[in-house]
Amino acid sequence: MYKDFFDEITDKKLVSNWYNIRWKHKQNFLTKIQQEIYLSSLRGETSRMIQFQKIILGSLNSKCFATKIITDSREYNNLSNATKIKIALSLRIHIPQTLYLYWKGLKINLPYSEFSQIYNQSLQLLILLALEPQWEAYHEPGVLSFRSQFSARDAVLGLCQEIRKNTFSYAILGNIHSDINLEHRKILFRKIFTCKLIFQVINSLTTNSSLKHSHRIHSRLSNLIFTILIYGLQYNFLDANLPFKDFSSIYYINYQKSFGILCKTKDMTQCSKEIFIRFFQVIKLPINQREYTLSKNCFELIFLGFIMKKSSRKLDLIPDQNSKKDLIYNIRKILYKNDFLGRKRALTYLSLEKAIQKINPLLINWENYFQICTKNYDFILMDKIIDNTIYRWQIKKYKKNRVNSWKQHCTKYIEAKKRIAEGNSILKLLHDQYISRISYIPLIYARSCYDQDIEYWFLRKKF
Numbered sequence: 202m203y204k205d206f207f208d209e210i211t212d213k214k215l216v217s218n219w220y221n222i223r224w225k226h227k228q229n230f231l232t233k234i235q236q237e238i239y240l241s242s243l244r245g246e247t248s249r250m251i252q253f254q255k256i257i258l259g260s261l262n263s264k265c266f267a268t269k270i271i272t273d274s275r276e277y278n279n280l281s282n283a284t285k286i287k288i289a290l291s292l293r294i295h296i297p298q299t300l301y302l303y304w305k306g307l308k309i310n311l312p313y314s315e316f317s318q319i320y321n322q323s324l325q326l327l328i329l330l331a332l333e334p335q336w337e338a339y340h341e342p343g344v345l346s347f348r349s350q351f352s353a354r355d356a357v358l359g360l361c362q363e364i365r366k367n368t369f370s371y372a373i374l375g376n377i378h379s380d381i382n383l384e385h386r387k388i389l390f391r392k393i394f395t396c397k398l399i400f401q402v403i404n405s406l407t408t409n410s411s412l413k414h415s416h417r418i419h420s421r422l423s424n425l426i427f428t429i430l431i432y433g434l435q436y437n438f439l440d441a442n443l444p445f446k447d448f449s450s451i452y453y454i455n456y457q458k459s460f461g462i463l464c465k466t467k468d469m470t471q472c473s474k475e476i477f478i479r480f481f482q483v484i485k486l487p488i489n490q491r492e493y494t495l496s497k498n499c500f501e502l503i504f505l506g507f508i509m510k511k512s513s514r515k516l517d518l519i520p521d522q523n524s525k526k527d528l529i530y531n532i533r534k535i536l537y538k539n540d541f542l543g544r545k546r547a548l549t550y551l552s553l554e555k556a557i558q559k560i561n562p563l564l565i566n567w568e569n570y571f572q573i574c575t576k577n578y579d580f581i582l583m584d585k586i587i588d589n590t591i592y593r594w595q596i597k598k599y600k601k602n603r604v605n606s607w608k609q610h611c612t613k614y615i616e617a618k619k620r621i622a623e624g625n626s627i628l629k630l631l632h633d634q635y636i637s638r639i640s641y642i643p644l645i646y647a648r649s650c651y652d653q654d655i656e657y658w659f660l661r662k663k664f
Contacts (some may be wrong), residue, residue: 219282224269227262234263235334239651242338254331254399265289267326271319284311288319292327325422328399332425337649340428341435343454347425350650353505354573356456358643360463360504361516363452364495369463371470373477374504375490377458381426384485392429424457430484431455437476459505460488463495506570517575525579528567529586535559536594547597553611556591557626568634573641580631591621591628 234253241250257263268289272280287309300320304313333347345351345359363369393400435453451473452463462477464470470492481488493502495511502509506524510517535556540546564587568580595611596603613622621628648654 219286222265224266227266230260230262231257231266231330234260235330236651236653238331239334239338239649242335250335254335257331258327258399261289263327263330264292264323267323267330268292268319270326271322277315277319280311284309288316288323292320292323329422329425331399332393334651336425336428336432337651339432341432341453342647343435343452344428344431345646346455346457347421347428348646348650349421351644351646353456354570354641355643355646356454356459357505357507357509357518358573358641359646360452360454360461360502361509361518362643363454363463364509364511365516367450367452367463367465368497369452369465370495371464371467372493372495372502373462373464373470373474373490374493374502375460375488377427377460377481377486377488379487381423381430385426385430388430388484389426392432427458428455430486434477434480437480456505461504507574519574519576520571520579524567524571525583525586528563528583529590531563532560532587532590536591547594549597553591553595553621553623554626556594557621557623557628560587560591561626561629564629564631565634568629568631568638572635572638574635577632577635580635583631587628587631588621 234256238250238253238257241247241253265286268285271277272285272288287307288311291303291307291309293303300317301313304316309316333349336347340348343359345356390400450465451469454461462470462473464473474490474492477490478488491503493500495502498511498513500511503521506521508519508521510519536551537545537547574580591611592607595607611621611623613620613627615622615627618630618633620630
């Protein structure tokens with residue numbers, strides 16, 4: 202596909218067609234193909250499943266849909282519709298070393314760095330659309346890392362529910378502190394018995410250093426690859442000669458790179474720990490782990506940024522210290538910078554109104570993640586720390602009569618509450634968002650979004 206393919210007449214047709222594309226129909230088409238992949242993998246019909254996966258990889262509908270999702274982000278707002286559909290038509294499975302020559306032959310009015318990012322991210326999304334329904338059928342009950350409808354809060358609430366229902370005495374919590382490298386190719390090749398094109402793209406992703414930048418599509422695909430590597434851990438518990446037969450006395454959960462195991466006795470904990478360590482040594486993934494003893498009245502567990510704290514008969518969820526520090530650190534990154542000597546200097550040229558516009562999305566994301574917490578004291582405390590952080594930054598401007606100037610220029614009373622505001626921007630209060638939050642209903646993670654029960658997943662979006 203080279204420059205002769207894109208002439209002026211074709212350009213005009215492509216632009217008009219991009220406006221008239223029915224994206225909902227394309228999404229429904231993809232959903233039906235994914236449901237067929239899911240059902241075929243459940244029945245063990247591998248050849249039929251591979252055929253549907255090839256349809257996703259080669260279909261123009263899926264290519265246009267993937268390109269639209271990637272280019273709809275703020276980074277690519279300046280792209281024309283003609284450029285978007287040219288990228289969609291140019292999507293092919295290519296080795297990264299030949300991508301530059303391929304880009305030169307296309308003669309697209311787009312820098313190579315931007316083209317390679319969009320191209321690679323669109324390919325990753327196509328691979329995710331093809332592989333996710335297959336591994337939905339293979340997934341083990343406690344693995345939630347790659348499933349698009351599930352969040353970290355579902356994993357945390359699932360762990361809390363098991364602690365409340367059963368009397369577990371020991372816990373092993375930890376995380377994987379490694380990235381996917383060349384050593385995992387053979388393991389992936391043995392476990393991904395699907396289309397060779399899929400393995401070729403994943404193989405190129407593990408070798409291409411330019412794809413290590415964090416992106417939402419790449420992170421979801423990397424979570425799926427980690428799930429494929431870890432697949433089979435629970436079957437090792439079944440195959441091993443354990444000194445007990447009641448497997449309901451062990452609970453395993455995994456989300457992204459974090460995992461947790463709950464056990465009832467010390468022998469179970471020791472056996473499961475040995476199996477756990479040996480399994481991760483075989484798949485060449487180093488892990489950090491921590492052991493906890495769960496007493497009936499008092500214990501603390503740290504999992505996915507939450508502290509599970511039990512006192513008497515109540516189990517509380519509160520944010521851990523690192524998550525609070527990360528929020529303050531991200532806010533300070535907006536307000537300060539390092540000079541050429543490495544010293545912190547306040548950005549006094551930045552107006553408070555623009556600073557609030559940058560800080561509010563951080564506060565909304567943080568509150569959305571921790572909305573399942575059971576105590577509001579941490580949210581009140583964080584509001585005070587954030588207010589003080591902004592005040593300490595703003596007094597660089599008001600050196601004389603700074604308190605009076607601060608009250609006059611930077612504070613307003615809204616609904617009888619003192620708020621930091623300037624112009625049309627008002628700083629969000631974490632405590633107010635916590636009080637007005639909608640109840641969060643955790644998903645039943647034994648089910649799949651491809652089981653054709655649309656009402657269940659539709660109701661999920663309302664909560």
